[in-house]
Amino acid sequence: MKSEHSERTDDAAGRADVGGCTDPATDAFVAHRNLLFTVAYEMLGSAADAEDVLQETWLRWSGVDLGTVRDQRAYLVRITTRQALSRLRTLGRRRESYVGSWLPEPLLTAPDVAEDVELADSVSMAMLLVLETLAPTERAVFVLREVFDLGYDEIAEAVDRSPAAVRQIAHRARAHVAARRPRGVVSPTETREALDAFRRAAGTGDLQGLLDILAPDVVLLGDGGGVKQAVLRPVTGADKVARLLAAGLGRIAASSSLGPAQVNGSPALILRFDGVIDTVVAVRIDDGLITGLYAVRNPEKLSHMRQETDLCR
Incomplete structure (x- = not known):
């Protein structure tokens, strides 16, 4: 395709x-x-x-x-x-x-991007944000x-x-x-395990489950582009992020689905309402814990989530 x-x-x-x-x-x-x-x-x-x-x-x-x-x-x-x-x-x-x-x-990327570890690392949301600096x-x-x-x-x-x-x-x-990149290359398996734990906790509003998978200094960034509601400033700290997520996802769970996808060469999550993509959630993981959550809601940025994009070196 x-x-x-x-x-x-x-x-x-x-x-x-x-x-x-x-x-x-x-x-x-x-x-x-x-x-x-x-x-x-x-x-x-x-x-x-x-x-x-x-x-x-x-x-x-x-x-x-x-x-x-x-x-x-x-x-x-x-x-x-x-x-x-x-x-x-x-x-x-x-x-x-x-x-x-x-x-x-x-x-949305094909599995072969993840197989090239260096390429997948370079296009990850976390690395692209480092490159922005x-x-x-x-x-x-x-x-x-x-x-x-x-x-x-x-x-x-x-x-x-x-x-x-x-x-x-x-x-x-x-x-x-x-000085700013993730502390080490994280395997897709480790990322999936962390995301699975996050998804289970978020889907049930399990505050303790969220606290267990979030690093103490985790940062949540949201991008609504002024079109969709999103946090306007970074939210820092496991307690603040966990409570915000538990409350927000708890209210929408009945009409939504939170499923896995391969995004920018790494496992990620997609929040859908009635089958329509609403939010793409990518993560940064250090030492087995989620240190960064990146939630993209701006509709103008979601068009490339409908079909795979070919990336190569």
Whole structure:
């Protein structure tokens, strides 16, 4: 099943399809499309904006003389990075006026994303929020180096810096992320077990059960985008979070379902009303306890939960 971003870029690339035959530029773009989307998404945290970046990338790529291109993959990544950087700087200003907490756009992902542990970690909600704390160029350098393993020379061309400057930026970004990322890679099994315990407790309003699975310093973030009701500020502490969840979920349990899903490469939960997705709940887990709860309710951010999105490195 194709994801929405695939359909949109198929439409764009399809303009170059004549008589059922595609040209080399289209073939190259389609071959690397999932990679380019993943690069853009990791830099932006937004599938909708990543789609727009792919459209812009295609427009620029379609005008390139392929005879001058040594490495098509690297060239396409460079175009995508530059377009994503430009959009990231614009988004930073837009997010300053966002109503409540801003959370990344969740993606329904296939099991193969979880099998690539490094990729799954890099697109997790917790990591994307850590990446939000980097400056745009730092984020681009970190993503291209740490996730996609590009060389410093390639990255330098993409971000218009010298290789020496890129090395310094990479070192600074690595240290910044290391101080804020989850303390260790959590296995899907451990995440599922924690989520199962959370779901059982939340579904029955079991306050003690919630307290048992929540870390003392757990933080709950809600993203309603000013459209749906959500906590406007982070709620911190197991007691506050547990009581808020027990009260809220207890009131809606009769008309809702809270079921598992694979979101951003990790197990997560989806709250549905009458079969319609209302909230996506992702988690951060440290030492077997939930340290972060990320509840996305903004309807504009839930469109990619209807079908799987292909991500790759």
